[in-house]
Amino acid sequence: MVLHALRAADCATLTEITRVTGLSRPTVEGVVEDLIGAGLVVEKAADEGVARRQGRPARRFRFRAEAGHLLGLEIGSHRVAALLSDLDGRILGAQAKEVDESAPADERLDRLRTAVAELLRRAGVPRSSLRAVGVATPGIVEADGTVRLGTALPEWTGLRLGERLSRSFKCPVLVENDANTAAVAEHWKGAATESDDVVFVLAGLSPGAGSLIGGRLHRGYGGAAGEIGALHLLGREVTPETLLSVTDEPLHPLDEQAVARVFAQAREGDEEARAAVDRFIQRLVHDVAALVLALDPELVVIGGWAAGLDGVLEPLRQELARYCLRPPKVALSMLGEAAVATGALRLALDHVEEELFAVEGTVTARR
Amino acid sequence: MVLHALRAADCATLTEITRVTGLSRPTVEGVVEDLIGAGLVVEKAADEGVARRQGRPARRFRFRAEAGHLLGLEIGSHRVAALLSDLDGRILGAQAKEVDESAPADERLDRLRTAVAELLRRAGVPRSSLRAVGVATPGIVEADGTVRLGTALPEWTGLRLGERLSRSFKCPVLVENDANTAAVAEHWKGAATESDDVVFVLAGLSPGAGSLIGGRLHRGYGGAAGEIGALHLLGREVTPETLLSVTDEPLHPLDEQAVARVFAQAREGDEEARAAVDRFIQRLVHDVAALVLALDPELVVIGGWAAGLDGVLEPLRQELARYCLRPPKVALSMLGEAAVATGALRLALDHVEEELFAVEGTVTARR
Numbered sequence: 001m002v003l004h005a006l007r008a009a010d011c012a013t014l015t016e017i018t019r020v021t022g023l024s025r026p027t028v029e030g031v032v033e034d035l036i037g038a039g040l041v042v043e044k045a046a047d048e049g050v051a052r053r054q055g056r057p058a059r060r061f062r063f064r065a066e067a068g069h070l071l072g073l074e075i076g077s078h079r080v081a082a083l084l085s086d087l088d089g090r091i092l093g094a095q096a097k098e099v100d101e102s103a104p105a106d107e108r109l110d111r112l113r114t115a116v117a118e119l120l121r122r123a124g125v126p127r128s129s130l131r132a133v134g135v136a137t138p139g140i141v142e143a144d145g146t147v148r149l150g151t152a153l154p155e156w157t158g159l160r161l162g163e164r165l166s167r168s169f170k171c172p173v174l175v176e177n178d179a180n181t182a183a184v185a186e187h188w189k190g191a192a193t194e195s196d197d198v199v200f201v202l203a204g205l206s207p208g209a210g211s212l213i214g215g216r217l218h219r220g221y222g223g224a225a226g227e228i229g230a231l232h233l234l235g236r237e238v239t240p241e242t243l244l245s246v247t248d249e250p251l252h253p254l255d256e257q258a259v260a261r262v263f264a265q266a267r268e269g270d271e272e273a274r275a276a277v278d279r280f281i282q283r284l285v286h287d288v289a290a291l292v293l294a295l296d297p298e299l300v301v302i303g304g305w306a307a308g309l310d311g312v313l314e315p316l317r318q319e320l321a322r323y324c325l326r327p328p329k330v331a332l333s334m335l336g337e338a339a340v341a342t343g344a345l346r347l348a349l350d351h352v353e354e355e356l357f358a359v360e361g362t363v364t365a366r367r
Numbered sequence: 368m369v370l371h372a373l374r375a376a377d378c379a380t381l382t383e384i385t386r387v388t389g390l391s392r393p394t395v396e397g398v399v400e401d402l403i404g405a406g407l408v409v410e411k412a413a414d415e416g417v418a419r420r421q422g423r424p425a426r427r428f429r430f431r432a433e434a435g436h437l438l439g440l441e442i443g444s445h446r447v448a449a450l451l452s453d454l455d456g457r458i459l460g461a462q463a464k465e466v467d468e469s470a471p472a473d474e475r476l477d478r479l480r481t482a483v484a485e486l487l488r489r490a491g492v493p494r495s496s497l498r499a500v501g502v503a504t505p506g507i508v509e510a511d512g513t514v515r516l517g518t519a520l521p522e523w524t525g526l527r528l529g530e531r532l533s534r535s536f537k538c539p540v541l542v543e544n545d546a547n548t549a550a551v552a553e554h555w556k557g558a559a560t561e562s563d564d565v566v567f568v569l570a571g572l573s574p575g576a577g578s579l580i581g582g583r584l585h586r587g588y589g590g591a592a593g594e595i596g597a598l599h600l601l602g603r604e605v606t607p608e609t610l611l612s613v614t615d616e617p618l619h620p621l622d623e624q625a626v627a628r629v630f631a632q633a634r635e636g637d638e639e640a641r642a643a644v645d646r647f648i649q650r651l652v653h654d655v656a657a658l659v660l661a662l663d664p665e666l667v668v669i670g671g672w673a674a675g676l677d678g679v680l681e682p683l684r685q686e687l688a689r690y691c692l693r694p695p696k697v698a699l700s701m702l703g704e705a706a707v708a709t710g711a712l713r714l715a716l717d718h719v720e721e722e723l724f725a726v727e728g729t730v731t732a733r734r
Contacts, residue, residue: 325516
């Protein structure tokens with residue numbers, strides 16, 4: 001409670017902490033001493049403006065957000081990325097590296113480790129200061145950090161990703177599906193801060209989705225919730241790479257530049273490209289509608305490529321209003337490319353907060 | 368805690384309650400006296416077998432499940448039904464009445480009131496003994512018991528169902544979607560007692576679904592979760608009533624007897640009927656797959672007509688294994704026709720338990 005009060009305030013006196021927490025003065029003094037001993041709290045240097053020398057000024061304390069650090073890592077088809085923050089979740093630096101879509105797992109993980117090492121060095125943060133690492137990856141992730149199924153990346157299915165990355169860190173490593181972390185990120189500081197019931201759609205040639213229900217990530221029984229990539233096999237026997245092609249050949253499933261070209265051509269008025277984009281939007285509507293009918297969220301956030309696609313929102317809203325008995329609000333991702341890594345960082349922060357505020361964590365629902 | 372302990376045991380002595388609850392003897396004595404005063408607990412008559420006359424036998428107390436009663440009501444296209452139970456959820460009686468699918472709302476509610484009156488009279492339970500009434504209805508139900516949208520029944524959209532039925536009862540009336548209550552029922556005492564992550568599909572010409580996530584009903588932000596009836600508009604532009612027709616004319620959307628005839632003909636080897644049923648199963652797979660991909664449940668329970676349809680499970684399992692990255696278990700409803708009303712009763716029981724065990728109810732999750 002003391003830590004919570006100190007973290008909420010910029011800094012506070014013992015009297016203020018006593019008032020906010022409802023604890024006794026001796027208890028607060030004892031806890032603050034312990035927290036100072038643990039390096040989590042520090043006495044603030046006397047501030048002249050506050051003190052004004054009318055007797056000895058009250059001692060003021062503050063939470064040491066710099067007492068530890070967190071990483072949010074993203075592993076994608078074409079790039080790996082890392083975000084660094086302090087214990088308040090304030091971003092201290094970012095690093096991304098390109099990686100070939102055909103790179104084997106070892107090479108992909110090496111690129112990620114290099115990005116992390118460079119980021120830590122640039123920020124002057126020792127590795128020992130890391131308290132938790134969140135990792136976002138495509139695919140279905142099991143509770144132990146193993147990738148149960150991941151068709152987007154070579155050698156990914158069956159990879160013990162959590163274990164592999166744990167060797168590089170002394171702190172806990174938490175692995176989560178990328179669409180799931182993006183949903184968490186938009187709820188934290190993106191397009192979904194006002195809603196606790198959110199579906200985030202990572203639109204792409206192999207679309208995925210993440211859901212928050214009552215503000216909490218819904219992973220599903222086996223971590224596969226929102227893996228809607230197979231929806232295109234149902235109903236219409238067509239894939240996004242066929243729909244978006246303007247030739248007789250389907251696009252390569254990971255060729256995002258080819259996709260960007262089709263979108264650009266459509267914006268420039270090319271009729272064939274426009275028809276292809278229309279087909280893609282219809283697919284997106286189909287995927288989103290299935291999610292919305294199943295979950296009934298308050299808000300749908302569209303990320304992935306569609307975030308760069310002008311005019312996707314209006315047709316999506318219209319079509320959802322046609323198909324859904326209670327149509328949700330629809331918004332574009334605010335975090336864009338940063339959403340996935342930002343959500344991974346938030347999961348690391350959640351983990352540390354649970355540890356720091358463990359007393360609160362023990363009060364769990366019984367129903 | 369005392370009430371909880373007494374309810375869990377058949378009957379208990381003060382010493383036993385003291386041990387189980389960890390409370391002091393005087394506290395337990397005081398609480399038991401209060402509960403006796405409230406009519407919820409009674410001293411059990413001395414049992415000869417237990418007492419054996421070695422000194423005065425310890426007083427034994429039991430929860431008075433007969434201290435109050437609950438109703439679970441079902442409103443459907445062709446029938447209304449009512450279930451009566453005591454405070455332990457033990458079923459004391461049931462009553463159903465046919466109603467015409469075209470009956471206006473007033474007539475449908477009158478039939479339901481008649482069923483309730485007959486049920487209470489037959490069971491000898493005074494209306495004043497009712498502690499809560501659960502009501503299951505087709506359509507999207509808002510938190511205040513208003514039917515936001517209900518196309519299956521005439522005059523149903525916009526009906527203030529909770530308010531209308533409240534006039535007949537002095538206790539709380541809780542209204543819920545029928546597929547949702549069926550999911551709750553299968554979890555309580557049906558095919559899903561072993562799983563907390565369940566999707567229940569009420570298969571029919573206008574299919575619906577209810578979901579439990581972590582053992583709790585997932586209603587969705589606006590109560591519309593699982594309203595998958597519109598899925599058939601996506602992908603394939605075909606409706607179940609067209610798929611199941613063996614003529615050029617679609618079936619009437621509420622004509623369940625015509626559906627039963629097609630199923631029967633298929634079982635007898637009629638090829639046209641068999642093809643129609645195959646088409647219907649494909650549709651069902653499509654609906655179920657969309658739910659499964661969105662939610663990733665441990666178990667899917669199929670109710671509604673499909674429960675009477677031999678051989679629906681195996682094709683459903685095979686198809687789900689094709690489409691879903693982590694296929695769920697699939698089972699048929701065990702409660703059949705009784706599922707919807709049973710779930711409505713369970714919601715009434717949940718409500719009363721929350722009141723009785725209100726102390727426990729105040730410990731809620733903070734995250």
